[in-house]
Amino acid sequence: VLPLLALLLLPALPVEAAAQAASEQTTFTQIISGTEIEIAFSRPSLRGREEIFGRQIPWGEVWTPGANRATTIRFSKDVVLSGTPVAAGRYSVWLRVLESEPWRLALHADTMLFHSAHPPIDEAVVHVGVERERAGDLQESLEWDLDRIRIDGADLVMHWGRDRVVVPLEVDPGIEFATPAVEARALVGAWLFDDSAALPTPDQMAGWTPDPADPTDRFYQVLLAEPRPRPVRIEYDEETGIVALVDRLIEAAEAAFYSGEGEEPVVVYGQALLPRERGFFTVAGTLGGEVSAVNPRVAPIAEFEYDEAGRAVAFTIRGPDDEVEATAVRAGG
Known part of the structure; x- marks a missing residue:
């Protein structure tokens, strides 16, 4: 007959061994x-x-x-x-x-x-x-x-x-990234961009005191620092076919949002225009220069207007409910 102590230990030994060997x-x-x-x-x-x-x-x-x-x-x-x-x-x-x-x-x-x-x-x-x-x-x-x-x-x-x-x-992203060169070159250049429609109203901003510890406050503090309209550029990468909407102010605001309090903001986020049909583009987010986020069903749409020579001279960005979020006019080549 096994001693009582030995009997008590018997159930524990296999469990312990199994735990040690478990993957x-x-x-x-x-x-x-x-x-x-x-x-x-x-x-x-x-x-x-x-x-x-x-x-x-x-x-x-x-x-x-x-x-x-x-x-x-x-x-x-x-x-x-x-x-x-x-x-x-x-x-x-x-x-x-x-x-x-x-x-x-x-x-x-x-x-x-x-x-x-x-x-x-x-x-x-x-x-x-x-x-x-x-x-x-x-x-x-x-x-x-x-x-x-x-x-x-x-x-x-x-x-x-x-x-x-x-x-x-x-994987198949379900959306085209690259814009044909001829169409893309018609967009390239300097633009005056007015996103006032998407900004908080003066009534909403009344009495607002930015809190440096709040990421949203840091974002808006940067975003509201310049008058509208403001300069942006549209650029084209010949190698990837990506059309970029280069907006230094929104990039700086995003960097301020994602940096910690007291940290030096690092710009990694940007925007790309992905082709839908001639003159219409989906506005997508980029991370480190690569397209990283877009839902074609709810993403903003940029619609361009062209002159007789086929050069884009104005565009409007609309949200998913067709509300105007921003407008722009060409400022130069």
Whole structure:
């Protein structure tokens, strides 16, 4: 007969051992422009190990970036991974880890594989080269994430220990970004811009004392600093086909909004004009020069007027309820 103390300890030992070995299962879901990306994976931890690859995971191994069952990824619509088209569907995810060469990301049709399967790369539905980066921070538990999310894609990131793999992911944004050169050049130049209709009224501003700790107050303090109309420019990037509405005042106001109290504002936000039909453009937000946010159903619309030579001479920006938000007239080439 076992002593009472031994009997009391018996239930605890397997539970403790299981807890030490656990690689928690998680699911990450993100929707980008109507495309749903879902990643299901287990999260192994370092547990005191500084280096995993080349040791616990040998160089050359085809490894699922997770544990237990193979990590899976699902795309609700067709996407492009690292320049390679991938059909909508669910796939198991594998990485060939190499010491001195680019790693390879492979998507397999069989989503029920265990981590010990190590399927050959050449049997994958698709496989692409990916760069392994050394990160400054130590990631204890394996993490999948989507970073730098934009209207047309994001970076698919796997991070464990000090190793990161970043895979460019593209989705169909459902809207054209590029404007044909001839049409875009008709817009380029200096403009006098009047957005008084979208600003607070004098009655609304009566008695207003800006609070530097309030982001909205910082935004309006910058935005209201110049008289209307004020100068803006329309510029065209020949390489990307993007037409930019360059408004230094709104950029500075956005920077003031997103900076902390006492911080030096950094301009990263801007605006782009995305073509709908001749003379009509959707006003979209940009981040770091890339189109990052637009909902065509509710975004403001810019409508241009042209002279007999086909050169734009005026435009009006209207909101989703057709209300006028701003007007502009050409001020120069």
